[in-house]
Amino acid sequence: MSGTAEATTPALPGRTDVVIVGAGPTGLALAAHLASAGVAFLLLDRLPQGAGTSRAGVVHARTLETLEPVGATAPLVERGLRVTRFGVSRGRHRLATVAFDGLPTPYPYALMLPQHETEAVLRDRVRSLSGDRAPVRRPYTVTGLGQEPGGVTVTVDGPRGTQTVRAVHAVGADGMRSTVREAAGIGYRGGRYAQSFVLADVRMDWRPGREEVSMLFGPDGPALVAPLPGDVFRLVAAVPEAPGEPDAALVQRVLDERADGQGRVGELLWGSRFHAHHRIADRYRAGRIVLAGDAAHVHSPAGGQGMNIGIQDAGALGRALADILLRGADPDARLDAYERERRPAAERVIAFTDRLTRAVTARSLPVRAGRDVTLRLLGHIPAWRTRLAAELAGLHT
Template sequence: MVMDVLIVGAGPTGLALGIDLARRGVAALVVERAEGLFPGSRGKGLQPRTLEVFDDLGVLEAIRAAGGPYPARMIWRDGERVGEQSMFEPVETDEGAPDTEPLMVAQWRTQEVLYGRLTELGGKVSFGREVTGVAQDADGVTVRFADGTTARARYVVAADGGRSVVRRALGVGMTGETVDPARFLVADIRLTGLDRDHWHTFPGADDTGVALCPLAGTDDFQLQARLAQGTEPDLSLDGVRKLVAAYTHLDAEDVGQLRWASDFRPRTGLADRFRVGRVFLAGDAAHLHSPAGGQGLNTSVQDAYNLGWKLGAVLRGGAPDSLLDSYEEERRSNAAAMLDLSTGVHRGEVRRGKATVQLGLGYRESSLSVETRVDPTGVRAGDRAPDGTVSGVRLFDAFRGPHWTLLGAETSGVAGVRALPAASESYGPGVFLVRPDGYVGWAGDAADGFEAYLAEVGL
């Protein structure tokens, strides 16, 4: 049997893509090497743009219930509180962007929510399936597993992380740099002796230090440590206890439980290609970020959101395979910009705030973005489509679902395109065709032309 899409990796990227494909009626299977979902908190920051994506995918309410707001940073020295700082510069809300604050959700909880939504839609994750190689031809891709079995799919998406087996099997290189020479340790622990109203930081000598952040929606703290040069991370409970006792006023016994731990050296990486024939790279398999600024998981989810509607259009809507070339065109340049941003935040060159909430990202330079207005103002083709209210209808409610939306016209007359007679004032004058992923694909002075645009992109 040949399935439509096989997704390698059940992290946020693979699960989000599985959800998007399932709601489009695309037969997809997610395979995961591990025996279960990822157990740690690693990518805990969800940016406002990702929350908009999750709203469309039908998981926002559950995601909000699973997390909470970021606390202020509390700085300690010699057992004394010496200062409090906001984690983010405030970003003003307006009708077009009603939600501008990041949300803290432990990664394992995000994945639980996404997994629940995927199974609700009839999707499936096959755990304990380690991919060892891929081979493709003109008709599809054969995926080989460690147990000797194979599977056949029309398309494969590699969402299998920074050490992607699929990327290496394809021979795709990844270019990057070391962001910080130091080793870092991150762990989820149970802790007593600190309030849960602050992200507690304990600076040490030579830019080392420990931070203890209460994980919203859980009883845990996330420990983050920048270790001294030459120090080998000790991921045991005893090692974590010694680290806490060395940098804070707490006793080693105040760490009651170690739930998960990992170490890493911050680096960047950008895959040379995001598409090789019928195989696509997404998430960490395509780009690696410093965790500073919370861009990695968010950029990864938006890879899935960009690719999902395009695969659906090709597999169920009759669009040509060439539409899928726009995935690499749009997402690789976006990922490159986010890598620069993450590195800037890590090095203290960029503040968390307007630059990191990802609401200003877009695709103006994309071949799918066509601006035909004589004197365009306000929102342009390629921009994120803002929220707003038109004739009592909230635009984000109108956008929700696997369809295109035409703003500023009485009727579209085209299957798969819904119409609203006007756009919000924030858009400026004109008619706007909003893509299924919430970006303006086409803009014109009148509705004439949007059908030709759809025909041009094969829809």
């Protein structure tokens, strides 16, 4: 460790109320709620800086409602692109159209915004609410986590070497491979989907336009095309044996196969490959250690629910911790109530996205034909369209 790094990096506080591990959307949202309530916290992340590219691209209505109390909703809406339709097609043949503009919410649309922009807004709110010019401490890796009467001890390695912080509670918001969850001895059951997926942000000519998110079915799987701010489109597609770094030619080939010539790629901005998992933690807490976001649950990207349900976890957990630390609520009872509220919401989303994923990735020709006929029929039923729109918007979670 260099002397310069030690001199320029302030030491971590020895004590705080809540240590949050992971400065993604969930951790940042929780920090904002705690700062708004006046709860002391320390937000740590192992990465030297936040990612400049990201997978999540939509902020749903329930999430915007959740972020109102911390003042993040207005700047998100200002930066994002409002989309009011979700279309499902096989090539150029429309199967169903789902509209968001009739939903009972102040935000009757899907707000399209790259995850790093959402994180930037949340980081600004944490900075403003806490008065901390550097609200995220980086890079700090958790190497030990212990519990004692009345609190937890978190050991981290960072720019100043090994340090120990004592807190009343520790929160794991550190993703699917959560160090906090593993240290707490909490199981994480589930599995991985067989399909590989490519994700790419491109500039292109897209005949359906920028007024809707389009789900397209093809023989090799689905492709989702969503507009983003700045004349960018995001493509997410199931691709057999997807390459680690997809190129513009692959994106064009996917569009040719599944959009029937409706898109012409001009520029690939970035791309990646991933596999989707469906997992949930056996429990959301072990004593004073609590989980939120992907550390507690992960599921298919179908419907764009992942980041959203994590931010919603943060809102519920922020209220619970404020009740404990500021209003004297019983910690065990209040954190058990948090789990009773949020774990069923995660189970519902996992079940919903699993059904959706299996339907859209079906390879059997008879199954695909039956799916398309069913969608075409259901698409004419207003109650079904409204129910699906509410599910996608998170209004049932």
